Amino acid sequence: MWGSGESPTVFLMKSSALPSSVKTLNALSILSPVQEEGGAVRVSANDTFTLPKPQDGRWHPGLADQPLHSEIFASASEASGAALALALARDALRVAGQSADSLAEANDRRQILWVQDKRAVARGGRPCAYGLPRDLRDRLIHVETATPEDALFALEEGLKCRDFACVIGEIMGNPRAFGFTASRRLSLTAQKQGTALWLVRLEAEADLSSARMRWRAKSAPSSPPLWNSDAPGAPAWKAELFRARSHAPGKWILSNEDGRLSANPPDQTRPAASTPRSRGQSRSRAQNIGYLVRPTVGRSLAAVARA
């Protein structure tokens, strides 16, 4: 929808032709745009500077402005909630590390607090160190609480602590203690300390909450691995951002390959999602040669010197 990078102008369709996500930008027409044939509105380069920050647009991985309090609603009989929370948290940490300092990411060896209440442990299991990404394995501190109230306490204490990179919580259901007030408390504490909270709500209704971003996560068919097309591949999730302060809601297939979060539109059909009978057929692997053969472009000294 956006004009390509090198073009100095941005074309916007008329509102009747706009998809809902860009409808918010319809207000741009007050910027005395030049009406062109074909229903497009031409906005000069000067006008684009006065646009609000692109955070008003769609969410995408690696966003600089990461929320400090997010909720992810997921089923307890799959790990998608925790996995998506972890993937988003890593994405946020990576972005924070890049924006702060080139050395910061390497130095950020702060712990990660993972709080679960007892029912969440019983239904969804507890984290397994070898299943975590390698850089998080020895940085995990796990808290298991008997009641949701204690879990909220542990989350809040974790957010108050400056030595946690982020806090991940898993709470089962809609406990009475976890109302809007509790959620607001968590939001304020997270804002105060700047520690991000990713709260996984297992089998919960999306009731009142002050979370900045609220996701609904389900497992999605994984992308096929390179060498064994019958095996499950890199994890993918159907993620629906159904409420956010600064972003338009939307649906994505998020996948986590090589530790990088990537988003695809949800309607993209995947060959791997088909039946097992059709495995290994009509697969074009030419463009995806993986890590066996790496192109030398940009890696040679000459390329570095040129750059």
Place this chain on the structure above:
Amino acid sequence: MAIWCARLSVDRWRLSQELEAGEGADADPTVLITETAHGPRIDAVNTAGAQAGAKVGMMLADARTLCPQIQTAPADPAGDLAFLEKLAIWAQQWGPWSALDPPDGVLIDITAAAHLFGGERRLLADVEAAFAQRKLAVRSAIAPTAGAAWALAHFGPARAILNGQEDAMRHLGDLPVAALRLDSDVLTVLRRLGLKRLGDLADIAKGAINRSEAAARDALHRRFRNRKSPSANPLVRLDQILGRVPEPLLPIVVRQMPLVQRRLMEPLRHRALLDQVLTDLAADMARELEGRGEGARRLELGLWRVDGEVIVRRLELAAATREPAHITRLFADKLEDIDAGFGIETVRLYASWAEPLDIAQKDVEEATERHGTSLAACLDRLSVRLGPGAVRRPVPHASHLPERAQRWQPPLDPEPVLQNVAEPRARPLKLLDKAERVAVLYASPDGYPQRFRWRGNVHEVVRVEGPERIAPEWWRQKSTVRLRDYYRIEDAEGRRYWIYRHGVSGDGRGGMPDWFLQGLLA
């Protein structure tokens, strides 16, 4: 104001029996006795007893001869004193300051308080009414000095009031010398000297009209030259009654105001140094007040100069405070016009009026609020509330069995050192505490799982990888433990699980193998 409970012991005894005056046992002649070395002695007598002839100080046997049917009850002097103490505190409703007058009186300072009750006369009426309600017989009097009030209460007319303006001797002159609160042997001496009334004594002590009277006065002064003990010296007592000599009294509720001071090695002549001393004093005062849980409302700063002058500066505060900086700043304005003369050698700060001020907690959380808690502090808070086992960290353990491959230990303990741990591949993100049994459709004996039922839902297996065979740990486990064949599977909706077949059919360690679901893959 002096209040004399004329028959405190008897009244207490009567109240303890729950009797009205003159009814029941009180109608009989009754005495309160104390056991002494010479037999029981009478301490107090009720009305009927007094009519029967019993007197305080008599031996019980003597009283029995006068009145054989006399009843006795033990006296309780300690209880009387405790009761009197409570009474003194209770009597502070009429004035801010009260003192005990043992054995049976209370002295109350009602300076500038009488108007609250509508004048002194009404105050006395109020006192008597209040005591009458408690069924205690009292006599009360108001006078400028404690001694005069005592004398009037014991020996004067009922509800006597002595004004400060009138001549005290005119009212007190007719009272017996016993009104001077003297020891009994002194009273004997005075009686033998023929001095029966206060007026007689006062005339001799002051008057020197002719030679013989001067000789009498000198003799009296010689006889009572010891001025250390007032109760043995009628002249001192007389002066105390008339207010010529101060009479210290011990208040029932002692109230000492905080006072701090600095005696300076060298006299101060400069303002800057004085400010420094004042800062120190304010800090001392703040500590003193904090210890008492109070804040100052009025502060007095005394400056003693070398040449004997004393400069006093007062400060009144709108609300109780003990903030040193605040106090210093307020005094700084008042010290502008001070003339140090040859120097100031002592500086004293006195809080003459203090009010309760709760000790405000220094914000111990302030630093943590601003910078966040440290990891150790946070873990402490968590484990104190949630129990020590609740906060843990997974650490690797040398085992291939997934549930043994990680152990949990306290988060800040060092990790155990392991050698040659082969890193297992493709472990699930979450491991169930206890592997749950699933019903699996598969091609026996060791085919891929096709379909399974878990927690009531049927999952169609779309993609599968495996098996990863994990043999039992024979060095630890029994020989009948079966191996496990692990499969990573993905169902039609993309949910990924980690399930295993427990054993192979025909391995001789059981029948058909069971399937278990142990982990949820990311």
